[in-house]
Amino acid sequence: MLPKVGFVSLGCPKALTDSELILTQLSAEGYTTSKTFEGADLVIVNTCGFIDDAVKESLDTIGEALAANGKVIVTGCLGARAGDKTDNMVKEIHPAVLAVTGPHATQEVMDAVHAHLPKPHDPFIDLVPAAGVKLTPKHYAYLKISEGCNHRCTFCIIPSMRGDLVSRPIGDVLKEARALFEGGVKELLVISQDTSAYGVDVKYRTGFYDGRPVKTRMLELVQALGEMAEPYGAWVRLHYVYPYPSVDEVIPLMAEGKVLPYLDVPFQHSHPDVLRRMKRPASGEKNLERIARWREICPELTVRSTFIAGFPGETEEEFQHLLDFVREAQIDRAGCFAYSPVEGAAANDIPGMLPQEVREERRARFMAVAEEVSAKKLERRIGATMQVLVDSAPALGKKGGVGRSYADAPEIDGTVRLLPPQKISKRLAVGEFTKARIVGTEGHDLIAEPI
Numbered sequence: 001m002l003p004k005v006g007f008v009s010l011g012c013p014k015a016l017t018d019s020e021l022i023l024t025q026l027s028a029e030g031y032t033t034s035k036t037f038e039g040a041d042l043v044i045v046n047t048c049g050f051i052d053d054a055v056k057e058s059l060d061t062i063g064e065a066l067a068a069n070g071k072v073i074v075t076g077c078l079g080a081r082a083g084d085k086t087d088n089m090v091k092e093i094h095p096a097v098l099a100v101t102g103p104h105a106t107q108e109v110m111d112a113v114h115a116h117l118p119k120p121h122d123p124f125i126d127l128v129p130a131a132g133v134k135l136t137p138k139h140y141a142y143l144k145i146s147e148g149c150n151h152r153c154t155f156c157i158i159p160s161m162r163g164d165l166v167s168r169p170i171g172d173v174l175k176e177a178r179a180l181f182e183g184g185v186k187e188l189l190v191i192s193q194d195t196s197a198y199g200v201d202v203k204y205r206t207g208f209y210d211g212r213p214v215k216t217r218m219l220e221l222v223q224a225l226g227e228m229a230e231p232y233g234a235w236v237r238l239h240y241v242y243p244y245p246s247v248d249e250v251i252p253l254m255a256e257g258k259v260l261p262y263l264d265v266p267f268q269h270s271h272p273d274v275l276r277r278m279k280r281p282a283s284g285e286k287n288l289e290r291i292a293r294w295r296e297i298c299p300e301l302t303v304r305s306t307f308i309a310g311f312p313g314e315t316e317e318e319f320q321h322l323l324d325f326v327r328e329a330q331i332d333r334a335g336c337f338a339y340s341p342v343e344g345a346a347a348n349d350i351p352g353m354l355p356q357e358v359r360e361e362r363r364a365r366f367m368a369v370a371e372e373v374s375a376k377k378l379e380r381r382i383g384a385t386m387q388v389l390v391d392s393a394p395a396l397g398k399k400g401g402v403g404r405s406y407a408d409a410p411e412i413d414g415t416v417r418l419l420p421p422q423k424i425s426k427r428l429a430v431g432e433f434t435k436a437r438i439v440g441t442e443g444h445d446l447i448a449e450p451i
Contacts (some may be wrong), residue, residue, distance in 0.1 A: 002032045002120055003032070003118075003120055005033055007042070008046065008065065009135060012048065012340040017142050017143075017144040017191070019074070019134055021045065021093050021104075021106045022046070022106050022109050024293065027133050031117075031119070033176070045076075049341055050157070051160065052343075055137075059093055062090065062093075063094060071098055072096075072102070075100075075102070075103070076103050077161045079100045090116055099116075100335040100395035103162050104147050112117050122418055122437045124353070125172070132179075137391070137430070139187065140186070141189070141246055145191070145193050145198050146165055147168075147192070148165045149162065149164040149194050150164050150201075152208050152346075153268075153278055154279050154346040155308060155339070156342075156345065157344045157345045163417070165194060169207050170214050171207045174214070181228060186232070186235065186432070187236075187389060188266075190225070190239060192240055194242055195238060196244045197244075198216055198217065198221060199216035203218045208214040209224070222236070225259065226258030227258070235260050236259040237262055239409070240266060241264060247294075255300075262302045263294070266305060267306075267372070268308050269322055274311055277311065279346075284301045291329050302450070303330075303333075304331070304404070307336045307337075308339050309359060309363040310358060312347055312354065314354065319365075323365070327369065331373060333369035333374060333413050333414075335412070338356075378444075378446060381438045381441075384436055385436070385437050386448070387417070387435060388405055388436045390428050398421075400418045402416070415446075416445065416447075417442065418450055419444055419448065434450050436448035436450050
């Protein structure tokens with residue numbers, strides 16, 4: 001009887017890639033996975049510790065796993081958080097857990113698994129595909145290029161949990177990308193805490209892939225990924241891109257169709273004084289100029305971003321500045337958080353903490369403006385023909401389906417609702433592309449007719 005490990009992955013795509021590494025190693029060593037706590041010999045919970053709601057969800061999940069199973073190993077960002085009375089929050093609240101590690105700690109997790117559930121298989125015998133075990137659908141995957149962050153934004157505690165920037169060797173990154181494309185991935189989502197800073201920590205040193213030198217830098221990485229994706233007809237999408245001047249070099253690659261004309265840029269705010277209090281690396285005025293220049297080079301560019309409303313000390317004037325920025329910058333896709341005090345964040349000591357109701361009210365006002373901008377931009381798509389990656393297609397699409405355009409990242413952006421094809425011979429297949437004519441909009445989504 002092979003030993004079974006239950007697994008729960010919470011939090012962001014960066015945590016998801018940590019989970020994939022652990023699951024890959026478990027499979028390589030002959031462990032099986034269980035979909036229930038009760039059916040497992042032990043449970044691993046990969047936690048998130050970024051904001052209060054995420055902390056609560058993680059602690060509740062650990063409690064549920066302990067109640068249902070009793071043998072629980074905890075990893076992830078919450079594992080790196082200190083408690084009120086001890087140096088570990090998880091151990092303080094759930095002392096019965098078997099072991100606690102921080103994020104990106106595959107070996108430590110495996111050591112704990114080996115201690116409590118001995119490995120059943122000779123690890124020299126390969127039991128997993130080259131691309132590893134994935135938690136995403138077969139046709140898209142996340143590619144993590146670095147870990148940690150060199151910024152010290154006052155609202156964020158990620159550096160205290162994940163450390164400073166550590167870039168993966170470019171040869172390893174490209175090797176993983178190749179294996180993913182060969183395994184059928186049609187969309188590669190590049191992620192990190194700061195994608196623009198890739199290679200800064202190693203002074204952009206030259207690495208090697210496939211016998212040729214490649215510089216450890218965002219531009220060279222994106223060029224190589226674009227070339228690699230082309231024979232597979234696959235997409236490459238960039239996430240968590242800070243608006244440094246170096247990003248300007250990547251925009252022509254988008255205009256040429258090498259990578260998707262899509263940038264996920266976490267602006268967080270626009271007013272210089274708020275950005276200063278946040279210790280963010282750019283000003284709102286420069287960002288407006290930069291976005292305008294990007295769109296001159298690549299008119300099809302989609303910009304998605306996240307913002308914080310109600311940051312400590314934010315005045316009504318500063319908030320209005322943010323609303324004006326979203327309108328003027330024509331942000332295609334925007335998400336917004338009402339400021340949430342995170343234990344250990346420097347922003348908690350900034351004077352002028354706003355009442356919760358004011359923070360929530362500003363978030364609602366922000367989203368109303370952001371949705372108005374987004375809706376108008378979506379309406380301009382009506383009549384256009386777009387390439388759509390199919391995510392769902394019951395009965396081969398005879399009743400329609402759901403997909404995404406280049407402007408839609410999975411889980412965070414809108415979708416394209418595909419109508420039943422008019423041609424009887426037309427089929428839709430999950431993980432394949434189809435051309436579709438946009439015929440309408442519905443909230444954040446497009447409605448399209450497959451052609």
